Amino acid sequence: MVKPLKSALALPVIATVLALGALPAIAQTGYPQKPIVLVVPQPAGGAADQFARPFGAALSQRLGQPVIIENRPGANGNIAAAYVAHNLPADGYTIFYGSVSTLAVNPHLYKSTGFDPLKDFQPITLTNQTPNVLVVGAGTPYKSVAEVVAAAKKAPGTLSFGSAGNGNTMHLTGLQFEAKTGTSLVHVPYKGGPAALTDVMGGQIPMMFHNLSAVLAQEKAGRVRVLAVADTHRSKLLPEVPTMTEAGAPGVVQLAWSGMLVRSGTPTPIVERLHKEMTAILDTPAFRKPLEEQGFDVLSSTPREFTERLKADYAAMGEVIKAGNVQID
Template sequence: MTVRRTLLKSAVFFFAFPALALAGSPEPSYPSRSVTIIVPFAPGQSGDILARVLGEWLGKLWGKPVLVENKGGVGGSIGSIAAAHAAADGYTLLMGSTGPTVISPQLLKSAHYDSRKDFTPIIAVAGVPQMMLVAAKSKYKTMQDVIDDAKKNPGKLSYGSGGNGSLAQLTMEIFKHRAGVDITHIPYKGAAPAYTDLLAGRLQVMFDTTPAAIGFVKSGQLRFLAASTSKRTPAAPDVPTVSEAGLPGFNVLGWLGILAPAGLKPELQQRLNHDFQKALDDPGVRQRLHTLGMTPIGGSANEFKKFIDDEYEKFGSAIKAANIRLE
């Protein structure tokens, strides 16, 4: 609360006395025009929905429209590159996420960006757990059942994902390493065909996000066995975490956060962090996120920077250990 009050008092002082603003600080009337949030994926996905929820709220706060621009392709790297090359003036932001921010730069030679250097972190917005899934008719009732069977039959069980280098694959590879099991990866061109084979029993298990899987679970077609995060998800509070189910300390989070091009002035970075935090503190926004299966995060820009650094190391190690390569 102290940090937030300080930021709020600073903002009030800044706008009340623009003539006293520090030289080189952002324009006192920021934003004086529309702000664009680039989403590096197609419309309708989690990051797109979240950007529109936050954009609507901030548009009312700022009195200026917040536009969402979808630039999908190549694992989110096309939109990320576009944001990295934009002017560092606060009018172009990026809805970053696990894949394009910390995975793609380490896998794709065509990415040509490093999120630790080419972006200014603003705020971690929301977390999305990866849920271990099995068909409702599966013999596996717990996560430990999967581990026990995989140890008895090394390499004979298979799991699916939306493709090589996907968060779902890396979550399972980290799980395999921690559990000491060998489960064969079957990559698909998107998650939909993987779900088809999981439902048909051609796959035994997989990880995917709560928003993507919740419909199958509610309809009785799939069953959650465990959540990949350190805390249980509000969308499925009765489902234990992987850590609770037998692998202490396991924590893999699908996340979304706001980034700006590198070189953004610190005072504008703080202003944006403050305003996005206000949006995340709004009860209506928090309820919308929970409905989408997301958990609000928030926090300082420095905390988000450290988080990105840690994520780079965690997923980089998993990529090397599993020898994941993209052609």
């Protein structure tokens, strides 16, 4: 028969048991202990990639572990979002680079996206936003929004514009433009913004509504012309280019935001660590400057602020899509 421990000996044993019970929480403070994957739901070379790669490199330096960029394009980001939401553990070793298109627009367009943006993800911080712009090929005759509107009204249903796909914010900006200018355009969806922009430059389609960050280099090279910015103020990078309102399309405003998220259920200490390191990167002038020169408006937020913006835009985009009767083919 085993004799009961004396009280003087029992206290260290109890302390040891309690300490063992707390090991998971202690272990979390050692995060990360292996490489992290940053999933980007767009093709390599696109606007998202232009931001994600330098961000991943900076995050790697701060965390002391490699941050691997994994491009998973397709279905306006649904493929990547569903992959992160349901196929990977909620342990902070997979980060999703989400956007307004994937998280606030897609759920209203698809019968099933494979994920719930408000339940499956834990927002960490917004990272950037960029306005959409009306961009035309250098070979087109259009020098202003007024000329585009005149051409569209002269031959309704013939002037086309490209986008990264049905329901993408580029497409929705086009719908706003039609509604505010009283025009009827032909939407040509592509599998990603880069492909559409290539055809604008090549003359296969005359124009598109694209992210400023994605077209700025091509505008400077003379391959395209930016006619207007879908924002409430002019861009400091193209101060001579008017806003849509100034150019004759009042109320056409579309800011494409992006941010970093992890799976819901990720331990709070890990979310807090990621938020601390990510916002430190985003608030660093040396990181911000080169990206702002490319057209990104770099910003940061608290997880709560990001969540509130996601919910607000989720509701707003739902109304736009319903009013425009937008459907996925």
